Amino acid sequence: MVPPLVIRTHIAGGDFGRLRAEFELPESFSPEVLAEAEAAAIDPVESAGEREDATHLPFVTIDPPGAKDLDQAMLVERIETGFRVHYAIADLAAFVRPDGPMDRAARRRGQTLYLPDGNVPLHPPVLSEGAASLLPDEIRAAVLWTIETDDLGEPTSTRVRRALVRSTAQFDYDTVQTAIDDGTPHPSVAALPELGRLRHELAIRRGAVELQLPEQEISGDADGGWALARRPRNDVDAWNAEISLLTGMCAAQIMIDAGVGVLRTLPDPEADAVSWLRRSAHALGIAWPAKASVSEFLSTIDPGQPASMALYADTTRLLRGAGYTAFDGTVPALTTHAGIGGPYAHVTAPIRRLVDRFATEVCLAVSAGRPVPDWVRTALNDVPSWMTASDTLAAKVEHACIDQVEAWVLAEHVGGEFEAVVLRAEETRAEILVENPPVMAKCAGERLPEGERIVVRLTAVDVERRKVSFERA
Numbered sequence: 001m002v003p004p005l006v007i008r009t010h011i012a013g014g015d016f017g018r019l020r021a022e023f024e025l026p027e028s029f030s031p032e033v034l035a036e037a038e039a040a041a042i043d044p045v046e047s048a049g050e051r052e053d054a055t056h057l058p059f060v061t062i063d064p065p066g067a068k069d070l071d072q073a074m075l076v077e078r079i080e081t082g083f084r085v086h087y088a089i090a091d092l093a094a095f096v097r098p099d100g101p102m103d104r105a106a107r108r109r110g111q112t113l114y115l116p117d118g119n120v121p122l123h124p125p126v127l128s129e130g131a132a133s134l135l136p137d138e139i140r141a142a143v144l145w146t147i148e149t150d151d152l153g154e155p156t157s158t159r160v161r162r163a164l165v166r167s168t169a170q171f172d173y174d175t176v177q178t179a180i181d182d183g184t185p186h187p188s189v190a191a192l193p194e195l196g197r198l199r200h201e202l203a204i205r206r207g208a209v210e211l212q213l214p215e216q217e218i219s220g221d222a223d224g225g226w227a228l229a230r231r232p233r234n235d236v237d238a239w240n241a242e243i244s245l246l247t248g249m250c251a252a253q254i255m256i257d258a259g260v261g262v263l264r265t266l267p268d269p270e271a272d273a274v275s276w277l278r279r280s281a282h283a284l285g286i287a288w289p290a291k292a293s294v295s296e297f298l299s300t301i302d303p304g305q306p307a308s309m310a311l312y313a314d315t316t317r318l319l320r321g322a323g324y325t326a327f328d329g330t331v332p333a334l335t336t337h338a339g340i341g342g343p344y345a346h347v348t349a350p351i352r353r354l355v356d357r358f359a360t361e362v363c364l365a366v367s368a369g370r371p372v373p374d375w376v377r378t379a380l381n382d383v384p385s386w387m388t389a390s391d392t393l394a395a396k397v398e399h400a401c402i403d404q405v406e407a408w409v410l411a412e413h414v415g416g417e418f419e420a421v422v423l424r425a426e427e428t429r430a431e432i433l434v435e436n437p438p439v440m441a442k443c444a445g446e447r448l449p450e451g452e453r454i455v456v457r458l459t460a461v462d463v464e465r466r467k468v469s470f471e472r473a
Contacts, residue, residue, distance in 0.1 A: 016117050019400050023393065025113065025120050032101045037124035040095040040102070041131035044141060054144055054163040057086055060188045061134055062240050065172045068129035069112065069121070071349045073142070073167045074243055078191040082150040085195070087247050088142040088165040090132050092123065092350040092357050095141075098375035107382075110390020112352040113397050116218040116226065116405070128351050136170045143347075143360055145247050153198030158250040160367045177236040196239025199246060206341030207295045209269075209319060212303035213312045216438050218405050226405045230438035244348045245340060251363050252343035256335055258366040262326040262359050262383050263345050266337045269294070269318035280314045284451040294318065295341065306421040309433060310451035313423040324355060324384035328377060355387050403466035406439045410468050411461045417473045418456055425450040432456060432470065445472035 020027075029037070059073035075086040096102045106122055113120040121128045134140050144163035149155050169186065179185050180193055203210070214230045248264075255261025274294060281288045281297075284307040288297050298315065301308045319339055325332050337344040347363065350356035358376050365372045420432040420443065430448040433440050434456065443456050460469040 016115050016401065016404065019397070019404060020115070020120075023397055023400070025397070026109070029105060029124050030101065033105045034124055034126075036097070036101045037095070037126050040097075041126045044094045044131075045097055050162065051141065052144065052161055052163040054086070054088070054142075055139055055166045057088075057165065058188050059086070059088055059134070059165055059167045060169045060171055060186055061136070061167050062171050062173060062176055062189070062236065065174075067172075068125075068133060068135070069119075069351045070134040070167070070170070071351045072244065073134045073165060074192075074240075075188045076191045076195055076243070078194070079148070082148065082156070083153065083191060083195045085145070085147045085149070085243060085246065087145040087147065087243060087348070088134060088140075088163070088167075089145065089247075089348055089356075089360070090134055090351050091141040091143050091162060091360075092127075092132055093361060094162075095127050095132055096123070096357070098373075106354050106357075107379075107386055110354050110386050111394060113394055115397065115401055116220055122352055122354060132351060134165070134167050136167045139164055139166050143364065145250070147246060147250055149195070149246075153195055153202055155246065155250055158254070160251075160254075160363050162364065173234055173237045173240070177234045180236065192239050192243070193235070196235070196242045199242035200238065203242075203245075203341055204295050204299045207293055207338075208341035209294055209315065209339050210298065211312050211315055211319070212298075213309065213316075214303075214433065214438065216402050216440065218401060226408060228402075228405055228409055228437040228439065230435075245344070247348050248344045248346060249340070249342055251347040251359060252335070252345040254363045254366055255345060255359065256331055256343055258362070258372075259331055260328045260366075260372055260377070260380075261345065261362045262324055262355060262380060263332075263335055263343060264322070264337055265325045265332075265334050265344075266319060266322040266339055267334060268336070268338045273318050277311075277314060277318060281311055284311055286311060306453050307451035309421050310423050313431065324387045326380040326384055328380055353387075354390070355383055358383055400466060403468075404463075406437075406441070406468055407461050407463045407466050409437050410439065410458055411463055414458050414461055416458050418458065418470075419453055420456045420470070421453055422448045422450050434470075439468065441468050441470055443470040443472060448472060 057075050059075050061070045061073045063070055071090050073088040077084045109122050112122045142163050142165040144161055146159040147155050148157045176189060217229045217231055219227045219229065252263050278288055286301060286307055325334060335343045345359045346353055346356045347360045350360060358379060361376045362372050418434045420434045422430050422432055424431040425448045428446055430443050432443045455473040456470040457473040459471050
């Protein structure tokens with residue numbers, strides 16, 4: 001894995017309190033929400049139903065280092081006919097009473113917001129980091145998906161039911177990657193690389209459009225310093241995501257077949273947009289075979305090359321119009337997600353995302369031959385608007401946090417020169433990626449060479465407004 005690029009700086013008083021106030025983020029939960037959560041942690045909601053005892057299955061979790069809100073635990077097995085995936089998902093409906101104080105608070109919040117100095121959780125920590133979290137060596141209420149696939153990774157059967165599970169170990173991505181690279185994977189994920197690769201190949205054939213733009217990460221230290229880093233996803237991260245996507249696609253099909261549910265949708269790109277991207281690739285000097293689809297073409301280019309970074313930045317224009325589509329009785333015209341290449345639903349992160357609880361309850365009811373609960377059906381029409389508002393806020397908060405740390409990190413370097421890649425150029429300015437520290441910003445300059453490395457000069461930093469300015473050196 002490519003090591004992260006880091007500049008670390010100590011900022012006196014560099015916290016995110018002003019940003020939290022600006023976006024009116026809640027500091028805590030109301031007393032009645034906290035009281036309900038404490039009671040549910042001790043005595044879960046009885047209406048969650050009978051549970052299968054699956055505590056004998058050796059589940060493991062794979063999450064970022066230090067994570068406590070563990071939504072998923074997995075066990076991937078190679079079987080004679082292909083693969084068997086046991087995927088345990090935290091069962092929030094076992095703790096959240098419909099239309100109770102916690103439920104109403106969750107509907108307002110929509111999802112957990114992650115800030116460098118602490119998160120704004122969807123549910124009280126006594127649940128999200130305690131009784132509902134799939135922490136190691138603890139028996140937990142879960143929704144258990146068992147998906148069998150053929151030798152190519154295509155699902156052949158899906159079961160979903162409530163269960164009791166126990167995670168045997170908590171891992172992070174790098175730890176699992178190192179063990180796999182060393183040839184000593186944990187038995188519960190020994191088959192993950194093979195299935196993950198197969199699922200990725202299927203995604204390409206489905207036409208999934210995966211962007212591999214570098215992600216900026218913020219980390220802190222005990223002295224109050226902040227660092228920016230750029231880390232490409234490792235293979236385990238990608239394979240882990242494939243298991244979640246597989247589950248979400250199976251969930252979507254269950255709901256489509258039943259004619260009720262809520263999907264994550266994204267329209268296919270227009271032909272004109274694909275033609276424009278082909279011209280962009282040609283201008284960047286990247287060969288695009290005439291018969292290759294967008295997905296096939298993107299899978300062949302090196303995301304670490306400057307021209308590829310620029311093309312991925314352009315490809316974002318193809319993936320516009322994402323939303324949540326709820327239905328009850330009539331299947332909508334749009335049921336697919338262009339980024340995934342098929343129908344898809346959110347069901348694997350209910351601790352952190354509201355919609356998953358509703359979609360999961362639909363799948364459980366349909367699979368058991370029971371009516372979908374009234375509280376789910378009543379809320380379905382409102383779920384898309386709750387999630388859209390929440391997604392918008394989350395994106396704004398994430399961008400603001402990154403902008404703030406960029407300003408803090410660069411404040412003492414005005415006048416300095418940096419190497420950068422031109423991602424997207426206009427007549428008199430461009431979007432650039434500074435390589436160290438990894439900063440994405442606007443840069444003044446006429447007809448800057450898209451997809452090439454240039455040297456830029458930092459001309460101004462406004463810490464209060466979270467703005468940095470560059471020009472071509």
